[in-house]
Amino acid sequence: MNKKVSWGVLGTANIAVKKVIPAMLAGELTAVSAIASRDEESARAAADSLGIPRYFGSYDALLHDPDIDAVYIPLPNHLHLEWTTRAAEAGKHVLCEKPIGLNGDEVRDLIGVRNRTGVLIQEAFMIRTHPTWIAVKEIIASGRIGTLNAVTGFFSYYNDDPSNIRNDLEKGGGALLDIGCYCVNVSRFVFGNEPTEVSGLIERDPQSGIDRLSSSMMRFASGHSTFTCSTQLVPYQSMIFFGTKGRLEVQIPFNIPVETTTNLFVDDGSDLYERSLEKIEFEAADQYTIQGDVFSKAIMERAEPDYSLEDSFGNMSVLDAIFRSAKSGRAERPEVL
Ligand SMILES: NC(=O)c1ccc[n+]([C@@H]2O[C@H](COP(=O)([O-])OP(=O)(O)OC[C@H]3O[C@@H](n4cnc5c(N)ncnc54)[C@H](OP(=O)(O)O)[C@@H]3O)[C@@H](O)[C@H]2O)c1
Numbered sequence: 001m002n003k004k005v006s007w008g009v010l011g012t013a014n015i016a017v018k019k020v021i022p023a024m025l026a027g028e029l030t031a032v033s034a035i036a037s038r039d040e041e042s043a044r045a046a047a048d049s050l051g052i053p054r055y056f057g058s059y060d061a062l063l064h065d066p067d068i069d070a071v072y073i074p075l076p077n078h079l080h081l082e083w084t085t086r087a088a089e090a091g092k093h094v095l096c097e098k099p100i101g102l103n104g105d106e107v108r109d110l111i112g113v114r115n116r117t118g119v120l121i122q123e124a125f126m127i128r129t130h131p132t133w134i135a136v137k138e139i140i141a142s143g144r145i146g147t148l149n150a151v152t153g154f155f156s157y158y159n160d161d162p163s164n165i166r167n168d169l170e171k172g173g174g175a176l177l178d179i180g181c182y183c184v185n186v187s188r189f190v191f192g193n194e195p196t197e198v199s200g201l202i203e204r205d206p207q208s209g210i211d212r213l214s215s216s217m218m219r220f221a222s223g224h225s226t227f228t229c230s231t232q233l234v235p236y237q238s239m240i241f242f243g244t245k246g247r248l249e250v251q252i253p254f255n256i257p258v259e260t261t262t263n264l265f266v267d268d269g270s271d272l273y274e275r276s277l278e279k280i281e282f283e284a285a286d287q288y289t290i291q292g293d294v295f296s297k298a299i300m301e302r303a304e305p306d307y308s309l310e311d312s313f314g315n316m317s318v319l320d321a322i323f324r325s326a327k328s329g330r331a332e333r334p335e336v337l
Helices: 014-025 040-050 059-063 077-089 104-117 131-142 175-191 287-300 309-328
Strands: 005-010 030-036 054-056 070-073 093-096 121-123 148-158 197-204 211-220 223-230 232-243 247-250 262-267 277-282
Touching (some): 005 014, 005 059, 005 287, 014 040, 040 054, 054 059, 070 077, 070 287, 077 093, 104 309, 121 309, 131 175, 131 247, 131 262, 175 211, 175 223, 197 309, 211 309
Parallel strands (some): 005 030, 030 054, 070 093, 093 121, 148 223
Antiparallel strands (some): 148 232, 232 247, 247 262, 262 277
16 A cells, blocks of 8 residues: 555535545545546536546446545435445445434444445544544543533534535434534543433424434433534534533534634633633644544554444434434433444
8 A cells, every 4th residue: 555545535525625625635644536426527626626636427436446445425414324335345445424324223234334344434523533622531531620420512503505415304414413413422432431311302494304403411321411403593512521620611612623723621610700711722733634644544554443333333323312212202222232
C-alpha cells in the first residue's frame, strides 16, 4: 500500500463536498482519489472543484476501481446498509456516515458483512476522535468534577424543506436518527457503558411524518442522561456533564469550530453567577481530517477501527428503544448483542 490510503466517495452529498472531502484532503495519510455520482456531470463538477483525480457516473463503477482502498459513504440513511455491504463485498474498507443503519438489525447485518469480508467498517461519529471530546473523557476520569451522575444535552436546528433527506421518512429522516444519535453517543461515551432502560417522547411532523421533536431519559448504571433534539427549533447545541463536585460544558459540542479555538467550561458551583467558571482552551482542529487519518492508519496497520460496529449497535439499539418507548408509553430496555 502507498504512503496514503486511496479513498473514493459515493455521492456528491453536501456534507462530503463542503466539509468532509476538503478536510480529508488535508490529511497526512488520506488521499481522495475518486468520487462517484448517479449523475456523471455532478461527479465531474465535484472532482474538478475539489481537485479529485478520477470521477465516475455510478457508485458501482467506483467500487470496481482497483486503485481504491477505502470508501466514504455520505448517502441518505436508508442506503447505508446496501452500499456499505456492496463496498465491503468489493473488498473496500468503509467509513459510512451516521447513522450507519436505520436500526439495530441493520447494524447486526453489517457486523456479519464485516466478519465475512474481513474489511474494516466504521460509522463516521467524528466527535469520538476530536481532542476536545478526548479531553472531556479525561477530565471526567481525573475526578475533577467528582462522580459523574447526570448528563443533559440539546441539539436543534430549523429545517422544514420537504426536499431535504431529513424530512423524508422513507430515507431515514427525522431528528433522532440525524442528531439525537449524537446525544446518545456522547452519553454512552462518558459513562463508558450502555443504558439499562430508556424512555422517549416523540412529536411527529403532520406532513412528513418524521420525528421533529424528540426527548429521552436514559438510565445508566451510575447516573442519568436526558436530551431533547429537534429539526424545527432555533439552532442550538449543548452538552453538560454534572458531577458531585463540578460541572463541565462543551462549547458547540457537535460542530466544534475548525478555524478558532474550542472552549470547555468547568465550574465548581461555588458561585451561582458563574464567577467560579474556568475556561479551558483547545487548539483549532478539524474533526473530519482527524477521523480520516485515524481510519487510514487503522487500515495501514490492519488494526481495529477506533469506533467499532459493536459500539454502533449499542448506539442504534438505544435509539430503537427510544422509538419503542414513545409508542408503548413505558420505559424500554435497549437490546444487547
Ligand atoms: N458527520 C456529520 O457531521 C454529518 C453532517 C451532515 C450529514 N451527515 C450525514 O451524511 C449523510 C448525507 O447527508 P447530506 O445532508 O450531506 O445529504 P445530501 O446533501 O442530501 O446528499 C446525499 C447524496 O446521496 C446521493 N443519493 C443517492 N441516492 C439518493 C436518493 N434516493 N435521494 C437523495 N440523495 C441520494 C446524492 O448524490 P449523487 O446525486 O451525487 O449520487 C446526494 O447528493 C447523511 O447520512 C447524514 O446523516 C453527517
